[in-house]
Amino acid sequence: MTACSDVHSSRAGETSSVQQTTAPESSEPEEITSVSVGHKTPEEYGKVIALTFDDGPNTTTTGEVLDVLEKYGVRGTFFLIGDNINEQSAENVKRAYKMGCEIANHSKTHSYMNKMSAEDIKAEIEFTNEKIKEIVGTEPKFFRPPYIAVDKNMFDSIDLTFISGYGCEDYEVKVTAEQRYQRTMDQVKDGAIILLHDQQGNFRTVQALEMIIPELLDQGYELVTCSELFFAKGVELRPDNDIVYSYAEQTTMY
Ligand SMILES: [Zn+2]
Secondary structure (H helix, E strand, O other): OHHHHHHHHHHHHHHHHHHHHOOOOOOOOOOOOOOOOOOOOHHHOOEEEEEEEEEEOOOOHHHHHHHHHHHHOOOOEEEEOHHHOOOOHHHHHHHHHHOOOEEEEOOOOOOOOOOOOHHHHHHHHHHHHHHHHHHHOOOOOEEOOHHHOOOHHHHHHOOOEEEOOEEOOOOOOOOOHHHHHHHHHHHOOOOEEEEEEOOOOOHHHHHHHHHHHHHHHHOOEEEEOHHHHHHHOOOOOOOOOOOEEOEOOOOOOO
């Protein structure tokens, strides 16, 4: 319990102090600034976990996931499908970024990309990179392959770090919130990436998060973005290394 409230208060304090100094009213178009990472050295981190969310953004479940993250003062990484980004759903992307969450690429069309030409692969990535840049001002560092389907051509064509993660089949309606919680907790370990979905209507994952987050905090985990996870573990991002990461210190392809 103390671990939980400690993490919450220090994280919340950090967030507000940074935001106060980085929100000038004068900037021309709307300029938004994420909470910066890097107040700590890798040695100052304890156990870390990256919560990640696929298949948004949307105007419903994405916001509900953000509500839970905000309630506990934690951050996650959102892997966006380019075709889901529109004026309305972009509001939740901005909100996530302002909260210190990381925004990443989950293709344009959410198709199997392991049989595409290099040209088509690059078009999928570029489209979503550009959309993300329009919203938050910077291009993403991470890519989650749709269906975690990869081939050599994809590694050669995509200049981003590939991310998989430990999933709980939360895209299946029949998997209850309790099962999502249990399956996630069975798999967690220091440095792990947890794969969840904020697709439209996935309320059972929102319910599961209400159990997962307090339990992880209680166990002493710090919930961080993907960038921060690798930083905390002292792992350099090398997009040319043909690894699909499920945890930061992974050295094999899967
Ligand atoms: Zn997906």
